[in-house]
Amino acid sequence: MLLKTKVIQGEQAGPHLLITAGVHGDEFEGIVAVQRLMRELVATATRGKVTLVPVVNESAFGQKNRCGKDGLDLARTCPGNPQGSVTEQAASALTQLIETADLYVDLHSGGVTMDVYPLAGYMLVESPQVLEASRRMARAFALPLVWGTTDKLDGRSMSAARDAQVPAIYVEYRGEGRCNQHGVEAMINGCRNVMAEFGLLEKVVPEPRQQIVHEDPRPESGHMQICCPAPKDGVFETAVTVGQFVKQGDVLGTLSDPFTGEGQEVVSSQTGSVIVLRTYPQVGQGDALAVVLEDERELPPC
Ligand SMILES: [Zn+2]
Structure with a gap:
C-alpha cells in the first residue's frame, strides 16, 4: 500500500521532516492542518524536505471512525504487515516512511469521543541525541504542555520512530468530534516552529507562552486508553x-x-x-x- 503524500523539496539541503495526520480516522484538526500546510508550504522557500500525509489510515477515515474496517487501531499496529489487513498495510507503509525521515511529527486530537488538553508528547528513548532532539521539537511546537512518557509501549507511530532512531513527537489538541480552529492554527504554527528550530524555515521567534514540561518514565505512562x-x-x-x-x-x-x-x-x-x-x-x-x-x-x- 502507498500512502497519499505531498513532498515539498527545499532549494537547499537540510533535514527530512515527516508530518502525518489521520492515523485515527476521526481526528480532524491534524488532517485540516496538513491540508493547509500542503497548500501554504509550497510558497515558502524551505531547506531540506517536508513529506506531508493528511490521512494515514484511509480505511478509518472512510469509516468515520478511529479504527479501520478491520477494527484495528493503527496506533497499536505498527510496524504492521505489507500483506496484512488494511490497517496493517497502512501501518507498514507509515513505518517505512518514518524510516526515511530525520524528524517526525504525528498530529492527533481527541476524535469523536474525547477532549484532550493541547500537548506535544514524546517517548523517553534511550539514545540521548534522539531524546534531546525530540524534546527540542516538543518545546518548539509551543503548546502549553510538553509530556515525555515511557518508551516501552509498542505498536504506535512513536514506537516505529523509536525503533528507527528518529526524533519524533505526537501532538494532541481538543477533539469532541469537531475540527477545533484554534487547534488547526496551533498545529500549523507548531509545525512551522519545528521547521524553524531545525533550520528548514527562517527562524521566527515564537510568542512566549507558558509551558509545563512533565516527564514520567513509569511503565504505561502515556497510555491514555487504560x-x-x-x-x-x-x-x-x-x-x-x-x-x-x-x-x-x-x-x-x-x-x-x-x-x-x-x-x-x-x-x-x-x-x-x-x-x-x-x-x-x-x-x-x-x-x-x-x-x-x-x-x-x-x-x-x-
Ligand atoms: Zn489519535
Missing part, C-alpha cells in the same frame, strides 16, 4: 473540564445505568490536572473516562 476505566456500561456525565485541577477523591463525573437511572460517582484516584476527558456520554465497561496528569503545577487555561 486510565480511569468505566466500572460498567452506562451514560457518563462529566463534572470537570479539560485542564481543570482535581484532587484525589474529587468527582470527575457520574456514570448512570441507562435503563434504571441509577448513578454512581466516578472519583479521581490521583491529584493533578485533567488532560483527557471522555465527553461522548455513552460508554462501555473499561472505556477510559479521564487521564489525570500527576503534577502539582496548574496548567494554563486552554
Whole structure:
C-alpha cells in the first residue's frame, strides 16, 4: 500500500521532516492542518524536505471512525504487515516512511469521543541525541504542555520512530468530534516552529507562552486508553473540564445505568490536572473516562 503524500523539496539541503495526520480516522484538526500546510508550504522557500500525509489510515477515515474496517487501531499496529489487513498495510507503509525521515511529527486530537488538553508528547528513548532532539521539537511546537512518557509501549507511530532512531513527537489538541480552529492554527504554527528550530524555515521567534514540561518514565505512562476505566456500561456525565485541577477523591463525573437511572460517582484516584476527558456520554465497561496528569503545577487555561 502507498500512502497519499505531498513532498515539498527545499532549494537547499537540510533535514527530512515527516508530518502525518489521520492515523485515527476521526481526528480532524491534524488532517485540516496538513491540508493547509500542503497548500501554504509550497510558497515558502524551505531547506531540506517536508513529506506531508493528511490521512494515514484511509480505511478509518472512510469509516468515520478511529479504527479501520478491520477494527484495528493503527496506533497499536505498527510496524504492521505489507500483506496484512488494511490497517496493517497502512501501518507498514507509515513505518517505512518514518524510516526515511530525520524528524517526525504525528498530529492527533481527541476524535469523536474525547477532549484532550493541547500537548506535544514524546517517548523517553534511550539514545540521548534522539531524546534531546525530540524534546527540542516538543518545546518548539509551543503548546502549553510538553509530556515525555515511557518508551516501552509498542505498536504506535512513536514506537516505529523509536525503533528507527528518529526524533519524533505526537501532538494532541481538543477533539469532541469537531475540527477545533484554534487547534488547526496551533498545529500549523507548531509545525512551522519545528521547521524553524531545525533550520528548514527562517527562524521566527515564537510568542512566549507558558509551558509545563512533565516527564514520567513509569511503565504505561502515556497510555491514555487504560486510565480511569468505566466500572460498567452506562451514560457518563462529566463534572470537570479539560485542564481543570482535581484532587484525589474529587468527582470527575457520574456514570448512570441507562435503563434504571441509577448513578454512581466516578472519583479521581490521583491529584493533578485533567488532560483527557471522555465527553461522548455513552460508554462501555473499561472505556477510559479521564487521564489525570500527576503534577502539582496548574496548567494554563486552554
Ligand atoms: Zn489519535
